[in-house]
Amino acid sequence: MKFAIQNYRCIDRFEFRIDALGDKSATFGLVGVNEAGKTSILKALALKDGLSDQSGQKLPLQKDFADRLRTIRVEYFYDISSAEIDELIDTCGLEDSGKRFDKRHLSQAKITAFFEYSNPASPKFKLEFPKYPKSDLKMHLEEVLLEKIIVRMHSSVFWTAEPRFLISNAINLSEFADNPEGISIPLKNSFLLADIASDDFKREIAAAASDSTELEHLEERLSEAVTKHINTRWPDHPIRITFKINDGMINFHVRDTKVGGKPKTADQRSDGFKQFISFLLTISAQHTNEELTETILLLDEPETHLHPKAQEDLLRELIKISSGERNNIALFATHSIFMIDRHDLSRNFKIAKSKEHTEIGRFDPISSTFASVIYDVFDIPSEGYHSQLYSRLHAMYQEEDESDAARTGILNFDENYLVSEKKLKKDKPWKGKKNSCSLPTYIRNCVNHPDNGNQYTEKELIASIQQLKSFIT
Incomplete structure (x- = not known):
């Protein structure tokens, strides 16, 4: 499946494709620093389903148009199976119409939701079959099948932790019985x-x-x-939930099983606890109750307030929700290193802003490492990344002449490659001798032999990483 977004806030135009990963899941992280445009991507994908702002006003607003002379466009590209094509044709009676067409040309559909500046709250939809040759028949098929395909599209859910997703206060059960969804979504999910x-x-x-x-x-x-x-779903934080009913009111209490003391209400717990419980009693519960199907879950920084282990538990639950035959997709925006899947870096997209416009890129699982992603996205240097770069360059140097055993030596590599070929300064000590090696080799020695007492600054680590990266690229 592929998406394209155009003219929305800081997005001029870009497109990106998502396909199920090796574990059959479809959970993906949009990773980047603040103000890169991650939230704009999520909101754009929710516009067609009536996303509103905190005041209840339907989005997009006129201020969201990057160029008021152009429409905001959100495009969805679907691959349609042969069986699905047959079903669409049958429901519309196209086989009986006498019109002759090639079903293979219907194997890809592009649905565009576009919003006009003059009336942004009312989206319009257009269906196109990109593989179908231009003809009157093509136009007829796109018109006839539009509504049929729209109802088959993924619905979107834009999720943020909100008070309405918690049971913080006592709830009137009579009112709840008359309007479960309107009174308390988490209590409704608890009953289910x-x-x-x-x-x-x-x-x-x-x-x-x-x-x-x-x-x-x-x-x-x-x-x-x-x-x-x-x-x-939160195995490292064992708790006991109790529901107490009194005088027609139901209360939600929480007790830590490993800690004494009286139970507490959800509102008396930490922000991180409330954040995760909110997710578990909404999205996660709806998945368990088999209510989520053909849904794009859009989560904006769901890790907020969560400690690192809970963030990893959250990522694992999202992966589970997007696995299986229900065809769910989860996209989340994050700037936390603990929400980056280090086991499959292709799960992560890098979101950055260039010349005021948001850009998107995919991490290559072959050439990227967790340490390189952290550096490329957040500018956080690490000894591990420095060691990876240094070892890679040293290996490349040895491969140039495998018959030369001397190339395995660190000082040989430093002298003949880093200093002589790459022109780095030989201004750092080696085993107590001044000006005997380059900065990268000095840092490599400090990392591998911390007992030698030598030190380096973060500024030097960054400079050395930049030097080594430039030699590889």
């Missing part, structure tokens, strides 16, 4: 986790109100189901 179907909410609540044993049973069902769900 407890295998209580939506049609049975009112009956279960009414039974609890009239019979103390039914009330206790409902409390236990909710408590056990939600506790199991959270502990399975």
